[in-house]
Amino acid sequence: MKMTFYGQFVAGEDQEAIKPLLRRNQAFGVGAVLDYSVEEDLGDGRSRTSAAEKEMGGAEKREERFRAHQGFGDHRGGVTGAHTYFYADEAKCDQHMETFLHCIDASSGSSDDGFSAIKLTALARPQFLVRFSEVLMKWRRFFHQMATEQGQAGRAVLDTKLELEKLQEALANLGIASKAESQQWFTGEKLGTSSTVDLLDWNSLFDSRTKLSKPLLIPNRKTGQLEPLLSRFSEEEELQMKRVLQRMDVLAKRAMEKGVRLMVDAEQSYFQPAISHLTVETQRRFNKSRPIIYNTYQCYLKEAYDNVTGDVELSRREGWHFGTKLVRGAYMEQERERAAQMGYEDPINPTYEKTNEMYHRCLDYVLEEIKRSRKASVMVASHNEDTVKFTLRRMMELGIHPSDKKVCFGQLLGMCDQITFPLALP
Template sequence: GAEQREKQYRAHPGFGDRRGGVISARTYFYADEAKCDQHMETFLRCINASGGSSEDGFSAIKLTALGRPQFLLQFSEVLVKWRRFFHQMAAEQGQAGRAALEMKLEAERLQEALAKLGIATKAESQHWFTGENLGGSGTVDLLDWNSLIDTRTKLSKLLLVPNMQTGQLEPLLSRFTEEEELQMKRMLQRMDVLAKARGASEKGVRLMVDAEQSYFQPAISRLTLEMQRRFNRDQPIIFNTYQCYLKEAYDNVAVDVELSRREGWHFGTKLVRGAYMEQERERAAQIGYEDPINPTYEKTNEMYHRCLDYVLEEIRLRRKASVMVASHNEDTVKFTLRRMMELGIHPSEKKVYFGQLLGMCDQITFPLGE
């Protein structure tokens, strides 16, 4: 169970070359910090070119180009362990099997459990779960829990969480070396430079942060969310990418949309099916964890339309969401146009965008452009 899932977020020599089975996505390898700076400069030129050619352009960036992928792997493991601990505590309170946002832990019982497990005394955890933090509800949901990663600990601190199977406390995060901490900070600084770039801030260029392999994705999504919180206050500048071939795609979209509602920023997303299926399946089979990919193409289509419909409904309700429908599937494009009409979302509002690779699906692209 848990041990199997965590195998996904550990480095494995046999999959060091991430190009295997990937033909439609660029793969970056870490050489050194200077090379990451070069990639950042390339992205900056793309942002400025996009800003110079249109009033509301897009530019895509990849986080594996901006830093050492090992950091993304380690941070992903942290986030997954933290979320797993929440689900284990929810199961202890009889809430196993509920949707992610429907799980609500009673703060009082949670504090008692944390004290019993030796993580924090009741006095120490008291300020984590104040009425202000919980909105007076007296319960802790997944978003409240995730926020503790910010307030409870800095990334470099050693945080212990219990392994519910063994009953032993284990480190949530292995200590970074001084050099690894510097590499992490430089990656965040490069992201900051791109988000603040003149083309993005002044010319309305939106930055789409590409999704990558599932074992990097929790960290990529979390770092992108942090950018959205800062830069999407007035308009959607930063777009997160969700891969709908993943079994957890809908939960991820729903949780992040809810966070944007609570905090009042614009939710920006690009929806894709996914580019790493063969590699993901082979890695899961060889290393021994559950395949993260939907079992059939039809299930992936269902997931795509479910996620898309959720975001379109959010646009209808609040007008503070935007979506890039990145699809070459004609049925998906027709579905989107039909739902836009039904929900009263007019193209002139510029809340829904369509994207296809140049020349790959011109019979869809050109009619959309007209």
């Protein structure tokens, strides 16, 4: 039999054409992940960054990669391993949403808890995602600055805890908030119940404070001046935020209705803080009883483990189901080129071996969480035979049966004849 890339990766050209293959695979317990691409929208990758966006400045090197940049304005140059979208207008985003809805409908019935994949750059203006990512990273960097001043530099993310009284004094000394004002900040359902504040508490403070009329100020360490955190968000960008959340809401509701799991793909690291934030917001709403929304973590990133552990801990505190797709990554060439051109640290692990270690470390953490709480699920999206064997071995050691739907495998093309799946645990 002649085998082609088309035959392995493409189930058919429309919803009707894919049904025979989906039914045949379902008979063998193989589900489907439907992913929409629009190749006719790909261009030459030239920037369409506006003059206003080119003038963005004042952020330190830590935020440099989250700026608009002439050579990478539409995020397509140098990308060969993953599909990207060209932003035309909000109407085009709505059209993409409608197509994603058709994919969800087609996934329904393909298997129990089928998957449909989406990309947020199809649902939002990429430059908005860059700007929002910059804001999120500024807020996170401010937390780590405060931690350094309290002598906690270099600690693991979840082990870094600010002493509340010292933090309030620092905020008052900086002129950001009086002690009385900050005491109001740190009271609430979860804040103010202990004498320390960790990064998850800090992020929840960001969510609540940015909804208030008074601008949230943070210090610019270069100038020594206070600057509004959201100073670069225009009224139009506020509308874009609302629109993308509304589109995600529509897709999540359809996925829940159809019994389909929705995977939000990871993209370039300078979009990813915004993408992950919006995805987690959707998980908090829709993953209350089971994992409907899956976030994707790219394990070639140096910060992958911190991101996974932080989101797992957030799901524990709030009681929702953590759903993840673990991949190695698809944008290495572009990420490294952009880092070199813009002068910030390469976000990618230095070697293939380090990426493998990161993947297995993140995977093991999620498998432990599945064993511990049964409120986590993972798709092991890897072509790597050693990773699949590692997963099966750890599942057996943890007493997780290979047929457990909390763990599923993606991208096993060409490997099924090489791996013996255990039929039962000893």
